[in-house]
Amino acid sequence: MKRNAAGMVAGVLLLLPALLVTYRIVGLGYPPIPTAPGRTWEVSVRALVRPDARGVLAQLILPQSRGESIVMNEQLTSGVLDAHMVVSEGRRLGVWSGPPSEDEAIIGYQAIIHLPAGRGVTPRLKAPELQTYPPDLPPAERAALERLVARWRRRPPQQRLAAAAQTLGGEWSDVEAAAEDIRQWSSMSAERGPLQAFLLLLRAAELPARQVQGLPLGRSVRSAPLEWVEVWVGKEWARISAESGLPSGRSVQYLPLARDGEEALTVRQGKLLQARWTVRRRPVSNWFLHYERLTRSNRLLDRWSLFTLPEETREAFSVLLLVPIAALFTAALRNLVGFPTFGIFMPVLLAISFRATGLLYGLGLFVGIMLFGYLIRRLLNHLRLLMVPRLSIMLTLVIVALLYLALLGSKLENQQFMSTGLLPIVILTMIIERFYVLLEEAGVREGLRTVAGSAAVSVITYFLIHSDTLQLTFFVYPELLAMVMALQVLLGRYTGFKLLELLRFRPIGAPGRARA
Amino acid sequence: MILALARQLRNAGVLGINRRNAEFLSRCNPRALYPRVDDKVLTKQLAGAQGIPIPRLLLVIERTAEIRGFEERLQGTQEFALKPARGCQGSGIVLITKRVQAGFVTTSGEVISPEDLAYHISSILSGIFSLAGLADRAILEELIHPDPVFAALTYRGVPDIRIVVYRGVPVMGMIRLPTRASDGKANLHRGALGAGIDLGRGTTLSAVCRDRVVTHHPDTGAAVRGLLVPHWPTMLHLAARCYELAGLGYLGVDLVLDEQRGPLLLELNARPGLAIQLANESGLLERLQRVDAAPGRLFESAESRAAWAMETFQASQVSVTE
Numbered sequence: 066m067k068r069n070a071a072g073m074v075a076g077v078l079l080l081l082p083a084l085l086v087t088y089r090i091v092g093l094g095y096p097p098i099p100t101a102p103g104r105t106w107e108v109s110v111r112a113l114v115r116p117d118a119r120g121v122l123a124q125l126i127l128p129q130s131r132g133e134s135i136v137m138n139e140q141l142t143s144g145v146l147d148a149h150m151v152v153s154e155g156r157r158l159g160v161w162s163g164p165p166s167e168d169e170a171i172i173g174y175q176a177i178i179h180l181p182a183g184r185g186v187t188p189r190l191k192a193p194e195l196q197t198y199p200p201d202l203p204p205a206e207r208a209a210l211e212r213l214v215a216r217w218r219r220r221p222p223q224q225r226l227a228a229a230a231q232t233l234g235g236e237w238s239d240v241e242a243a244a245e246d247i248r249q250w251s252s253m254s255a256e257r258g259p260l261q262a263f264l265l266l267l268r269a270a271e272l273p274a275r276q277v278q279g280l281p282l283g284r285s286v287r288s289a290p291l292e293w294v295e296v297w298v299g300k301e302w303a304r305i306s307a308e309s310g311l312p313s314g315r316s317v318q319y320l321p322l323a324r325d326g327e328e329a330l331t332v333r334q335g336k337l338l339q340a341r342w343t344v345r346r347r348p349v350s351n352w353f354l355h356y357e358r359l360t361r362s363n364r365l366l367d368r369w370s371l372f373t374l375p376e377e378t379r380e381a382f383s384v385l386l387l388v389p390i391a392a393l394f395t396a397a398l399r400n401l402v403g404f405p406t407f408g409i410f411m412p413v414l415l416a417i418s419f420r421a422t423g424l425l426y427g428l429g430l431f432v433g434i435m436l437f438g439y440l441i442r443r444l445l446n447h448l449r450l451l452m453v454p455r456l457s458i459m460l461t462l463v464i465v466a467l468l469y470l471a472l473l474g475s476k477l478e479n480q481q482f483m484s485t486g487l488l489p490i491v492i493l494t495m496i497i498e499r500f501y502v503l504l505e506e507a508g509v510r511e512g513l514r515t516v517a518g519s520a521a522v523s524v525i526t527y528f529l530i531h532s533d534t535l536q537l538t539f540f541v542y543p544e545l546l547a548m549v550m551a552l553q554v555l556l557g558r559y560t561g562f563k564l565l566e567l568l569r570f571r572p573i574g575a576p577g578r579a580r581a
Numbered sequence: 582m583i584l585a586l587a588r589q590l591r592n593a594g595v596l597g598i599n600r601r602n603a604e605f606l607s608r609c610n611p612r613a614l615y616p617r618v619d620d621k622v623l624t625k626q627l628a629g630a631q632g633i634p635i636p637r638l639l640l641v642i643e644r645t646a647e648i649r650g651f652e653e654r655l656q657g658t659q660e661f662a663l664k665p666a667r668g669c670q671g672s673g674i675v676l677i678t679k680r681v682q683a684g685f686v687t688t689s690g691e692v693i694s695p696e697d698l699a700y701h702i703s704s705i706l707s708g709i710f711s712l713a714g715l716a717d718r719a720i721l722e723e724l725i726h727p728d729p730v731f732a733a734l735t736y737r738g739v740p741d742i743r744i745v746v747y748r749g750v751p752v753m754g755m756i757r758l759p760t761r762a763s764d765g766k767a768n769l770h771r772g773a774l775g776a777g778i779d780l781g782r783g784t785t786l787s788a789v790c791r792d793r794v795v796t797h798h799p800d801t802g803a804a805v806r807g808l809l810v811p812h813w814p815t816m817l818h819l820a821a822r823c824y825e826l827a828g829l830g831y832l833g834v835d836l837v838l839d840e841q842r843g844p845l846l847l848e849l850n851a852r853p854g855l856a857i858q859l860a861n862e863s864g865l866l867e868r869l870q871r872v873d874a875a876p877g878r879l880f881e882s883a884e885s886r887a888a889w890a891m892e893t894f895q896a897s898q899v900s901v902t903e
Contacts, residue, residue, distance in 0.1 A: 451703055452707035452709055453707065502709065560603045561599060561600070562590060562599070563597060566590075566597050566598065566855075569792050570595045570597075570858060570859065573590065573862055573864060574590040
């Protein structure tokens with residue numbers, strides 16, 4: 066009965082976090098593996114503007130965080146100009162302005178763009194409305210356009226797009242159109258530009274389309290942003306290069322800036338002399354990314370995320386969240402293997418303290434303090450002091466020893482000698498006492514075995530709780546603690562043999578001795 | 582390999598510490614009753630009330646202030662055993678055989694000055710030897726003179742007999758024989774010899790020393806197997822009675838055999854160790870399960886439980902001649 070109850074508790078403790086994690090990944094678009102690198106790019110724009118008689122006024126349409134793509138660490142730079150970030154008509158703008166001057170002015174913008182690894186979860190898009198014909202389009206031209214597309218107007222969107230895109234290269238093979246209509250379209254193309262003519266053709270073919278200016282996210286330096294056309298092909302936007310008419314591959318991701326014929330960078334007053342649009346890879350830490358993503362969100366789970374804690378608290382909890390795993394591990398070593406350790410959680414405390422001292426030096430310090438303490442304990446034995454005062458004296462002497470070590474470290478300019486702050490000295494003092502009693506009563510072998518056991522557990526625990534992957538995973542999905550608890554419950558119901566017991570009782574189990 | 586070994590042990594009915602804790606200690610031993618066995622003063626009081634023979638209590642020292650006059654309070658008593666009331670695994674015990682001008686002579690012939698003994702008592706009071714490290718009391722009790730029947734198998738000290746009692750039924754026994762390595766103490770952790778006892782006959786079986794099976798005493802060289810423990814039925818009966826005394830379903834009973842007074846209850850243990858299985862080359866779990874399967878009327882009296890145990894757990898002839 067109790068076994069079943071424990072099993073059920075463990076089951077619930079496993080199931081609930083599994084559901085929550087699934088919801089976070091599927092419903093809220095969390096990365097399934099929090100440490101997956103994803104892609105981060107540094108995008109920068111630098112332009113040189115010569116002020117005219119009215120001065121300088123320039124505007125840059127800035128990238129926006131959408132879903133999993135986030136924009137962070139934005140910086141506007143300007144030499145002598147005033148720079149502002151404003152939001153207008155749903156767009157984010159960088160605006161630079163300044164008085165007339167002889168000197169050329171610099172406009173600068175820099176940001177880090179993060180895109181999720183893989184394609185992530187694509188949001189379901191709503192079909193856009195068909196754009197209207199420009200009001201200045203003569204009815205004759207409109208009629209010619211409609212005649213041109215008449216043959217493929219009923220085809221599926223992808224085929225209509227393919228046929229229309231061919232025309233950007235001057236190809237009309239698919240269309241048995243009247244030569245007169247083609248000539249008219251050519252003159253439209255000459256008059257309005259090939260891109261506008263293409264957009265008109267898409268309109269005639271009843272394909273919603275929009276013109277976009279932005280940057281391809283790949284290492285590049287260019288003097289102007291890239292232009293492309295996005296065409297709605299039923300469920301998603303297809304991207305067509307405005308220059309070649311070829312569909313762009315999925316391997317490259319694009320950062321849209323301006324839409325619907327707007328220019329990404331507009332200089333209203335002054336003259337744009339040159340511009341440089343740069344994109345390059347910029348690796349950033351996953352902690353930073355999660356922080357940026359979650360603190361921007363106002364969904365309930367994100368607002369209660371651990372990332373909203375102040376930085377120092379965050380750092381402490383990133384380690385504390387792993388202590389239960391360390392405890393589980395210690396319990397497993399004791400109950401499944403049968404490892405001897407001083408105290409139950411002393412090795413865990415020791416491992417946490419190694420954070421400040423470093424592993425090797427921390428271990429050395431632990432062994433050194435044990436030996437030093439043992440010698441002191443032996444000497445103190447002659448004084449016949451009562452236990453608690455004696456422990457206090459040992460504590461004092463241990464601290465004095467550490468103090469001198471730190472002083473020595475500062476003279477030798479050795480940082481490590483000074484980093485003893487987090488060592489659980491009080492607990493170590495108790496351990497010294499137990500070490501002494503163990504050595505006296507059970508012998509050197511048992512004492513050293515236990516010291517080695519404690520040190521081994523704390524080393525393994527050290528690597529466990531200092532794993533950045535684990536820290537980040539538990540920090541993003543703290544509900545995983547319930548799973549750890551489930552394992553603790555299961556371990557608590559383990560009544561089988563310990564590994565070392567198998568060796569110990571081996572003579573009884575020897576074949577031929579077992580009863581039938 | 583590991584799984585095969587685990588299966589062998591399971592088939593042999595070996596009890597592991599996890600199972601002992603989860604299925605026997607937590608089920609059979611109510612925490613509230615632990616003081617009855619952890620505190621030797623309380624154990625002695627309860628045993629005295631039940632008429633179970635014990636080493637007589639000479640003196641209890643509870644406070645540091647009482648240490649000063651303890652020699653006078655002993656009056657003419659020459660020999661005694663000094664113990665922590667809540668000590669475990671025999672730690673902190675000093676055996677005194679004689680008082681001389683310079684102080685106290687221990688069983689090993691060493692002379693301890695009165696100051697040293699007073700310091701030891703104050704250490705006991707501060708709780709160094711106690712189970713949970715809490716403040717403790719020191720007790721002085723009558724010194725045991727072991728029956729010479731074990732002399733050939735004993736290096737100094739006093740051998741004692743451990744009987745595991747499950748729901749009042751003795752299930753397994755062993756005699757713990759001090760060695761040079763154990764410093765004359767009857768404690769397996771320190772290297773004493775543990776010899777299994779045939780519950781039916783009271784004769785020793787195989788022996789274990791530091792978890793290794795041995796046939797001879799490492800110091801005296803005498804063969805271990807086949808020694809008859811005197812008063813064996815009485816001892817089993819005493820052990821069975823301790824169930825009513827302590828109220829613990831899973832109990833370790835430690836007895837000693839005094840030359841003059843016969844079997845005496847030395848102490849009780851609420852968490853008896855599992856090495857007894859090695860000494861008997863036999864699994865405890867299998868025996869515990871047989872007790873659970875036994876008819877209900879068995880549990881009516883200590884006599885019936887002890888008699889059932891003698892009959893049921895008699896070592897088979899085969900394993901004796903082996």
